[in-house]
Amino acid sequence: MTSITLRGGDRVLTVAWADGTSADFPFLWLRDNCPSGFHPQTHEREFDLTSIPETLGILSAELDGEAIRIEWDGEEHQSRFDADWLKAHRPGVGLNDPANIPPTLWRGDFQPAGLPRISAADLMNDDKALLGFLIETKKTGLAIVDGMADDREAGMAAAKRIGFLRETNFGVTFEVRSMPNPNNLAYTSHALPLHTDLANQELPPGFQFLHCLANDAEGGGSTFCDGFAIAEDLRLNDPEAFELLSKTPVPFRFHDDNYDIRRHQTVIDLDAFGKLQELHFNAHLAGVFDLPADTMEAYYRAYRKIMQMTRSSDYVITTRLEGGEMVIFDNRRVLHGRAAFDPNTGYRHLRGCYVDRxxxxxxxxxxxx
Amino acid sequence: MTSITLRGGDRVLTVAWADGTSADFPFLWLRDNCPSGFHPQTHEREFDLTSIPETLGILSAELDGEAIRIEWDGEEHQSRFDADWLKAHRPGVGLNDPANIPPTLWRGDFQPAGLPRISAADLMNDDKALLGFLIETKKTGLAIVDGMADDREAGMAAAKRIGFLRETNFGVTFEVRSMPNPNNLAYTSHALPLHTDLANQELPPGFQFLHCLANDAEGGGSTFCDGFAIAEDLRLNDPEAFELLSKTPVPFRFHDDNYDIRRHQTVIDLDAFGKLQELHFNAHLAGVFDLPADTMEAYYRAYRKIMQMTRSSDYVITTRLEGGEMVIFDNRRVLHGRAAFDPNTGYRHLRGCYVDRxxxxxxxxxxxx
Known part of the structure; x- marks a missing residue:
């Protein structure tokens, strides 16, 4: 600790640690994050940033054991920072985040046997096993829970072990089975091409949980593809299509007797740094495109291109959920679909819910x- | 209707109506939106866009009573479009949306007496009154319901009349009162400077409902400001600050024993067209800024600027909720706060919940x- 050196600069305090790490701490940043400004129980900031002048200066900064003590110029106040805390929070670096797990992209040659897998018993009772499973599930965006009880509530209980459920206009949970008077294609026996759910929502749900209670009908196999792999390949091989799909908002809409939920979304959504954030791909819920007529053909070319990729064996994997299995996937990354099934040959029933990212x-x- | 004229162009069909409206309909758009491709009950698109060639042409297009009939070249298919439907959905225009209501900005001279107001009885029982109230509430982003029953469930019931409730880590509803061992500053008797709730969430909640069950303590007045008015004034008067606040994501974080929810957000969030979408402003939940040190001072200047605006009488209005009143506001537009109160002088209890936009x-x- 004694090897820390402090140096005052142009409104920054430079701290150099023994291991060679060095960082500049702007005066206002230091004052804003003075530990005395946070509520001891809620950890929330109570300090009023407008109470100090923009020109706040430092009278003295010195080492005090494991800490750095600052006496302010322009305000009657002293701050005391733990040197390790400063190192962990140094500007330009960002706090370490255990949930910052980059996706591992996969394509059509990925074997479903290689999916992250956990038993329902471990998920419910073993914190360490659950953590490992959640980390792997973030990497692939797709995972399986097996050994689920033959109980309509089992999927919900497993999801709630991770977080509270995200309600939608279809309820807190939803039943995927063939029904009379369906308000959604999932509730028919029709094939469902690969899609993300509820692209018509301001923020479509994140992780989807589908507990397979019965899958005895002919047909009804499950398909998945990694939408991030498709988008990255498109970015590389067809930048014009990628550009159109990531910059052009198109309408999505769901409407029935009780709801009319609409939202313009780009098919590919990037964060402020150009990194893939989420996909919105759902031909059933895509509204009537409202682009100017003269850009429509170029847009359709790009849109058909990504649609064709979602049908290609280069990207799609096929599996069949058995009763007692539950699939978990990131609905804003991994597209899901199913083959048509014949409801006269047996019962097929999945029960679903969502936990947000x-x-x-x-x-x-x-x-x- | 006989005055409609059709003209084939470069892969577009031009339709001209009697009133002078004219529009180009690209061939692929027409085929994608052929009414036969939608499920009759779910209204969802079942047509497979990849089943047709990109070069699909039109053999013939002709008027048929109130409709336009198209025979396709390259596919054995006929489409029949209602001419009014085509007019309503013409490219570049967008479907009429009754919920597309531009905000009416307000500032510190806005009188709380001018807020949209409805009785709980009308909200619950009168569809027409409710619709008018919701439209006005979208304009101002802030409104009052009065005549609420002195019943802990009354606020929830009113909110549910509008939509299902958005759950958060604080529950489906939350109690704003002074509590021992608070995990949130709202649950103390401290003053709360103006803020938006849960800026640490991927999508912070939209409309907030706060039912005032009791407000008998000294202090505890409510403050509000229109964040969109502040942002628009900043865009005009300090474009550099506006640019930094709308382009620079900063961390927000809430953490307690059960949760650690983090998110980088820009303070000002614009949509793809540069229009204000939402504000994220919450000094309590703002994390430790992790920008590079050399941009920190410029960012702090901008951040302090908007913070000072949220404290200025140019923008802030003050009111006092009475027992039996409920305030509704768009949490991503209108900032809310309160004066400190003295819990020894009387009881103050608000019960809250959210319905998303x-x-x-x-x-x-x-x-x-």
Whole structure:
């Protein structure tokens, strides 16, 4: 600790640690993050940033055991920072985040046998096994739970072990089976081409849980593809299509007797740094495109291109859920679909619910403590 | 109807109506939206866009009473479009949306007496009154319900009349009162400077409902400001600050024993067209800024600027909720706060919940049918 050196600069305090790490801490940043400004129980910031002048200076900064003590110029206040805390929070680096797990992209040659897998018993009772499973599930975006009880509530209980459920206009849970008077194609026996759910929502649900209670009908196999792999390949091989799909919002809409939920979304959604954030791909819920007529043909070319990729064996994997299995997937990354089934040959019933990405990541962080 | 004229162009069909409206319909758009491709009950698109060639042509297009009949070249198929439907959905225009209501900005001279107001009885029982109230509430982003029953469930019931409730890590509902061992500053008697709730969430909740069950303590007045007015004034008067606040994601974080929910957000969030979409402003939940040190001072200047605006009488209005009143506001537009109160002088208890923007808009559309 004694090998830390401090140096005042142009409104920054430079701290150099013994291991060679060095960082600049702007005065305002230091004052804003003074430990005395946070509520001891809620950890929330109570300090009022407008209470100090923009020109706040430092009278003195010195080492004090494991800490750095600052006396402010322009305000009657002293701050005391733990040197390790400063190192972990140095500007330009960002706090370490156990849930920051980059996706491992997969394509059509990926074997379903290689999917992350956990038993329902371990998921419910073993924190360490659950953490490992959640981390692997974030990597692939797709995973299986087996040994589920033949109980309509079992899928919900497993999902709630990760986070509270995200309600939608279809309810807190939903039943995927052939029904009379369906308000959604999932509730028919028709084939469902690969899609993301509820692209018509402002924020479509994150992780989807589909507990297979019965799959005895002929047909009804499950298909998946990694939408991020498709998008990255498109970015590389057809940048014009990628550009159109990531910059052009198109309408999505669901409407029935009780709801009319609409939203313009880009098919490919990037974050502020150009990194893939989520996909919105759902031909059933795609509205009537409202682009100007003269850009429509170029857009359709790009849209058909990504659609064809979602039908290609280069990307699609096929599996068949058995009763007692539950599939978990990131609905904003991994597209899901199913083959048509014949409801006269047997019963097929999946029960689903959603846990959003925020709660999923939160569980990883809390289990990582 | 006989005055409609059709003209084939470069892969577009031009339709001209008697009133002078004229529009180009690209061939692929027409085929993609052929009414035969939609499920009759779910209204969802079943047509497979990859089943036709990109070069699909038109053999003939002709008027047929109120409709336009197209015979396709390259596929054995006829389409029949209602001429009015085509006009309503013409490219570049977009479907009419009753929920597309531009905000009416307000500032510190806005009188709380001018807020949209409805009685709980009308909200619960009168569809027409509710629709008018929802439209006005979208304009101002802030409104009052009065005559609420002195019943802990009354606020929830009113909110559910609009849409299902958005659950968060604080529950489906939350109690705003002074509590021992708080995990949130709202649950103390401290002053709360103006903020938006849960800026640490991927999508912070939309409309907030706060039912005032008791407000008998000294202090505890409510403050509000229109964040969109502040942002638009900043865009005009300090474009550099606006640019930094709308382009620079900063971390927000809530953590307690059960959750650790983090998200980088820009303080000002714009849609693809540069229009204000939402604000994320919450100094309590703002994390430790992780920008590079050399951009930190410029960012702090911008951040302090908007913070000072949220404290200025140019923008802030003050009111005092009475028992039996409920305030509704768009949490991603209107910032809310309160004065400190003295819990020894009387009881203060608000009960809150959220309905997201998507469901709020959906209710406007359904009631507008």
């Amino acid at each position: 925020g709660e999923f990541d939160s569980r990883i962080r809390v289990l990582s403590r | 998507g469901e709020f808009d959906s209710r406007i559309r359904v009631l507008s049918r």
